[in-house]
Amino acid sequence: MTALGFLHPGHSAEDDYQRIEQLLGTDIRLDLEKSSADRLTAGVEALRLSGAEAVVWASTSSSFGYGWEGAHDQVRTLALAAGLPASSTSFAFVHAVRExxxxxxxxxxxxxxxxxxxxxxxxxxxxxxxxxxxxxxxxxxxxxxxxxxxxxxxxxxxxxxxxxxxxxxxxxxxxxxxxxxxxxxxxxxxxxxANQVSVWEALRLTTRKVNAPSLGTLFTRKSVVQATSSPSGV
The missing domain is CATH 3.40.50.12500 (Rossmann fold)
Incomplete structure (x- = not known):
């Protein structure tokens, strides 16, 4: 079982993750904890205790809104607090485009x-x-x-x-x-x-490759983007 952790702003489209988990059709679990940009570390402990192997801040505007350098700092802080590879939806888009x-x-x-x-x-x-x-x-x-x-x-x-x-x-x-x-x-x-690339990014951070055509071209690529050795995984 591969457990992936997501800090989510809540209120909308959380059920997309349930749908994606079903579409993956493998031994992958997606765990969500509600959070906000100014309290990112608050939900980290629950995700870590759930066995999460990586954490993604699943908000795009509340990551790119800090700019390129600020978004890096945000993820680096999250990674250090979690003690796990970490990223955000904004960086997920960048890595997915490159993939x-x-x-x-x-x-x-x-x-x-x-x-x-x-x-x-x-x-x-x-x-x-x-x-x-x-x-x-x-x-x-x-x-x-x-x-x-x-x-x-x-x-x-x-x-x-x-x-x-x-x-x-x-x-x-x-x-x-x-x-x-x-x-x-x-x-x-x-x-x-956004939710598609967030899940793909968490898989990337764990170097787990999943072929899932129902989730689009991104999930049918033969190559795998490896997580970097930096604390943030970015």
Missing amino acids: LGVRRVAIGATYPADVAERFAEFLRAAGIEVTGVHAAGVATRAEVGEWGPQEVTSLAEKASATPAEALLLPDTALHTASHITTLEKHLEKPVLT
Whole structure:
């Protein structure tokens, strides 16, 4: 059994992790603890006692919002507190893009425009070209959590208006686990979503490779991205 720990801001799309656990169909357990950006270490002890082998801060905006260096500091603090490899959803996107071997991506964000642009800046700091950013301007996680397949597909289509090798949907409040393969077939390109890449990142940190086509192109890659030797795993 491989146990993976996630600190989650709560209130929306937690059930995506239950769905992903089912789709993995292996001896992998996903454990969630509610947390916030200013109290990240609070839930670490519970995850460590549950047997977690790695910890991911499963929030995108509350990691890239600190900037490239600040996000590194955040994860480093988390790793030291947990005594485990650690990362965040923002870095998960960077590593997933590199795993796919693509350089040009489009962003479909539920966020206000200024927040979505900060995510684009974070990706650019990692050397990733952002061809376009579509921001839906939704103010709350609760509203995003109520979106269904129609709204998710509309967001993806609007974001794909600019040429890109992959599409990124960065909000962890967005339910996407059941829609990834449908979106990829519709858009004819890899789709990376926040909860999907968070789980993939935790697996990366444990060097565990899982083939799960129902979770999209990212989970069908033959190569494996190894965790680094740094305390943060980033």
